Amino acid sequence: MEMITTTYDSVDKKILKSLDNNKVLHRPNASAGLWLMPLVGISALATILREDNSYSEICLLIGITGVGLVLSSICLIAQLTIDKSSIKDFQIIYFLPATITSMLYLLWASKGLLVSVSWGLSVGSIGTWGVLQLMSLCPKCFTLGEATTVTHGIILFLLSTCTNLPQRYHLPPLHDDDIATIILQVGIIFVGLVCALCMIIPKIRETKYFYITTFGILIIGVVPLLHILLDQSPLLWMIYFIFGDLQRMTFIIYAATCLLVGSGFLMNQISSDTHAGTAGRKIFHLLAVLVYIPGLMFEPTLLYLASGIIMGIFMMLELLRFLNIPPFGKFLQLGFSVFADEKDSLISLTPIYLLIGMSFPLWMPTTNLDLLTLLSGVLTIGIGDASASLVGSKWGKTKWNGCEKSIEGTVACILSQLIVIYLLAASGFIYNLFSLIRITLVVIGVSFIEARTDQVDNLILPLIFYICLII
Incomplete structure (x- = not known):
């Protein structure tokens, strides 16, 4: 075990040096996050396991893409470790994941030769070379693992979109x-x-x-x-969909109330002209939990629609802030100044990561996920991470060896998640003892990862939790 750890640390340092030599600015005070790189690919591949033998075409393509993304991660690590050439240039090793993925599209998914080669090359090039371009475009915003996760998530989105929209041109959805x-x-x-x-x-x-x-x-x-x-x-459909059902109307009013509370807190913090502390930032985690738990239990389709719309709004607001476009640019910059933490640099990624972490199980192309799997983000970052931060910042006295996080915070992280899980079990949402024991062990394991990692919690914890439950 010690030899594995030593080898990993050596590769990590070598890659950080390679990035620095090529003026690819890594997020400061963080490791490369190599273990994080294949997680998106693994989660995409694992999605097929929930579809039995009758998976949809999109689910199959996502699973094949997952294979390509895992291979892309391995090839990128190998390239950064062993080669001394300019890492921003496209390298011959990147054709390996492109070739294998193209063959899988052709032979397994029965796509045409042109489509298979085009998609395979896209996955192999964007999933490797594209990661470094993202880090160059947004200096000091990502670790290598975080940039890989974001890039691979974009690839999955683009692939599913390119597969779905042409189909709907010929066959409108019902x-x-x-x-x-x-x-x-x-x-x-x-x-x-x-x-x-x-x-x-x-x-x-x-x-x-x-x-x-x-x-x-x-x-x-x-x-x-x-x-x-x-x-x-689309506008008339959304109006009818939302207001054509009393339960949906009730949920929308409830969610809008939570949004108003969050907006009021945001404006109050900005007007006070003081930087938000840990408790201030975790208010948004609490509000997200209050919306997501009832939404996933009773109105998953509405929550799915709303979370995607909010994602688009977040992206547009961040663009307005970054470009300082009036009339919103200055106000948004004030909000960034007040709520940004040490992991935010050029771009305000923390709120986007929070939304992605809470929502991504909803966005996966499968309908065979149970409630606990859908709650991966809610449990890990909405409840566990928030509890760890609050308890650790106020009462955390005993630090883990080699890091600033406390044992008290980790205990709070574990207990807060288990309380919610056992309440769900008492309400009939967990049907057998094996599932309860399994998820308890997953909670403990992920909580220890939260205590030790220097990567962005909002991004990685839901991914790990999701993979552990779906496999």
């Missing part, structure tokens, strides 16, 4: 889940396109041209496209 998926996929692509145009064309960063471009694409492109894909008005 089920609420499918309609919500199309609305969210088109919406996120729209926000991503605006971000890309602002990066490529400097003129669009000016206020007038920014709003002209944004609303132009929305009115001329997004709205007509949604009408074509859905064969109906």
Whole structure:
């Protein structure tokens, strides 16, 4: 075990030195996070296990892509470890995951040769070389593991979107889940396109041209496209979907109340002109828990739709803040200054990570997830991590060897999650003793990881929890 640890640390240091030599600025005071790199691929591959023998085409493609992403992680680590050339250049080793993934698309998923090669090359190149480009584009914002996780998540989103939307052109969706998926996929692509145009064309960063471009694409492109894909008005569908059911209306009012409370706290903190402490930042974790638990239990489709819309809004608000676009830019920058923690640098990633961590089980392309698996993010970061931070910052006296986190915080992390889980078991949501024992062990293991890691908790803990429960 000691030899494995020593080898890992040696590779980690060698990669950090390689990044530094090539002026790829790593997030300060953090390890490379090599163990984090294959997690998205593993979670995508594990999704097939829940689909038995009758998985959908999208689920199958996501699983194959997961294989490619795991291989991409291995090849990227190997390249950064053994080669002394410029790491920003495309390397021959990156063709290995591209080749294998292309063959799997062709032979397993029965896609055409052109499609298989195109998708395989995309996964192999973006999943390796693209990670380093992201780190170069956003200096000091990511560790290597975090950048890999984000890049691989983008790949899965793009693949599922490119698979789903052409199908819906010929066969409009009938089920609420499918309609919500199309609305969210088109919406996120729209926000991503605006971000890309602002990066490529400097003129669009000016206020007038920014709003002209944004609303132009929305009115001329997004709205007509949604009408074509859905064969109906997306706005009218959302109004009918939300207000056509009393339970959904009640949940929306409840969630809006939580949002108002959070907004009020945000404005009060900004007006006080003091930096938010641990308790202040964890208020948003608590509010998220209060929305997500009833949402996952009673209105998962509505929560799925709402979480995707909020994701698009977060991305657009961060773009407005980064470009300082009036009338919101200055206010958003004040909020960033007040709530940013040591892991936020050029971009405010913490709230986006929180939303992704809480929501990503909902976003996976499978309908065969039980409530506890859907609660992966809620339990780990909404309850466990928040409890660890609050208890550790106030009463944490005994530190773990080699880090600043406390044993008291870890105990709080474990107990808070187990209390919620046992309450769910008492309510009939856990049906057998084996599942209860298994999830108890998972909670303890993930809580120890939370105590020892220097990676972003909001991003990695839900992924690990999800993989442990789904495999």
